[in-house]
Amino acid sequence: MTPSEVYQHAAYYEIAMGFVNIPRQIALLEAYIRAYSAIPVRRVLDVCCGPSPQLREFARRGYLGVGLDASPPMLAYLHARAAEEQVRVETICADMRDFALPAPVDVCYILLGTIPYVGSRQGMLDHLACVARALRPGGLYLIENLLMDWVSAVVGNRQDWVMTRDGITVTTHYQLDVLDPLAQTARHTLEFAVDDHGQSVRLSEVCVVPFFFPQEFISLVELAGAFDLVGYFERESPEPLRRLSNDNMVVLRRR
Numbered sequence: 001m002t003p004s005e006v007y008q009h010a011a012y013y014e015i016a017m018g019f020v021n022i023p024r025q026i027a028l029l030e031a032y033i034r035a036y037s038a039i040p041v042r043r044v045l046d047v048c049c050g051p052s053p054q055l056r057e058f059a060r061r062g063y064l065g066v067g068l069d070a071s072p073p074m075l076a077y078l079h080a081r082a083a084e085e086q087v088r089v090e091t092i093c094a095d096m097r098d099f100a101l102p103a104p105v106d107v108c109y110i111l112l113g114t115i116p117y118v119g120s121r122q123g124m125l126d127h128l129a130c131v132a133r134a135l136r137p138g139g140l141y142l143i144e145n146l147l148m149d150w151v152s153a154v155v156g157n158r159q160d161w162v163m164t165r166d167g168i169t170v171t172t173h174y175q176l177d178v179l180d181p182l183a184q185t186a187r188h189t190l191e192f193a194v195d196d197h198g199q200s201v202r203l204s205e206v207c208v209v210p211f212f213f214p215q216e217f218i219s220l221v222e223l224a225g226a227f228d229l230v231g232y233f234e235r236e237s238p239e240p241l242r243r244l245s246n247d248n249m250v251v252l253r254r255r
């Protein structure tokens with residue numbers, strides 16, 4: 001499976017997502033590790049890593065980082081940026097539902113609403129089986145933004161923002177609309193309108209993604225068999241999730 005055109009232009013993607021405070025995000029992942037990992041962490045896996053400023057930040061903090069993504073341009077960009085910043089990362093080009101690592105890792109994470117790319121319930125089970133093989137017993141799998149809140153998506157979830165760096169401006173439009181409540185699917189739209197030093201580039205992705213209702217996801221984790229659910233947490237702090245929201249962090253621990 002080749003990711004769509006929005007993921008073939010890593011520099012534009014990184015500019016579009018430049019609103020994320022990376023040191024704060026990594027400090028939060030470290031807080032989860034301190035609180036819930038049963039093993040010490042040295043080797044980390046960023047699933048669907050994209051340009052991964054996160055892995056570069058982990059490397060600066062002394063960890064060994066591995067990035068997995070199905071887009072070769074994303075991984076080439078990650079290597080180039082890591083070389084510029086004089087940090088080391090390893091990468092694997094593979095589908096999130098069908099991969100095996102040469103060596104196990106101590107923690108895995110997937111960020112920024114990427115988990116729905118598993119595509120289906122079977123895709124989620126295939127993905128969890130791959131993560132289970134990759135992760136040492138006692139290690140965590142941290143999932144940011146499990147798509148569980150279809151209630152607010154019913155009214156349409158739209159976000160638009162503009163980011164500029166190095167003379168390039170990326171205007172992003174993201175939208176989620178419930179497509180079929182019976183099948184629990186939504187239409188996901190991601191569009192970049194880029195002004196690259198006067199040259200205009202438009203990139204878009206429209207695809208169907210599944211919702212995983214909170215109790216249904218727990219059943220899937222039980223069916224997968226290799227993890228305990230540590231809990232549903234707030235996205236910005238390791239506090240239990242107070243209400244249904246796609247702004248969440250799901251924490252699983254490998255048995």
Ligand SMILES: C[S@@+](CC[C@H](N)C(=O)[O-])C[C@H]1O[C@@H](n2cnc3c(N)ncnc32)[C@H](O)[C@@H]1O
Pocket residue numbers: 001003007017047048049050051052068069070071074094095096097110111112113114117118
């Ligand atoms: C929303 S981006 C997330 C990037 C990064 N983790 C972040 O936080 O900004 C989704 C990434 O998933 C990758 N991707 C999409 N479908 C995939 C799949 N089936 N297997 C592996 N990678 C995939 C894309 O190439 C893209 O880099």
